[in-house]
Amino acid sequence: MAGGAYIIIALFFGLAGGVVGRLKGSSFLIWFLISGLIPVVGLLVALVYRMERDEPQRACPRCGKVVPLADALCTCCGQELEWVEADERLAIGR
């Protein structure tokens, strides 16, 4: 019984992760397998991975609010934000 339920859950998360992977231009099969083997974590990784690629973000140096990298002003405190190079984006994203 428990095994059957796990298979259903794994299939559900596998499909969800596969669709997310497909939407961000990656392989449906790869993300289906990842999300199916480690259901919750795989789907979360697929979602986070997509967010990082589509819309890089950074924290405001004054108030700490996370804002889109493209923003020139902090939407929280109005702090002017400097242009960030690609290398720094990765460091900030961690």
Ligand SMILES: [Zn+2]
């Ligand atoms: Zn701010």
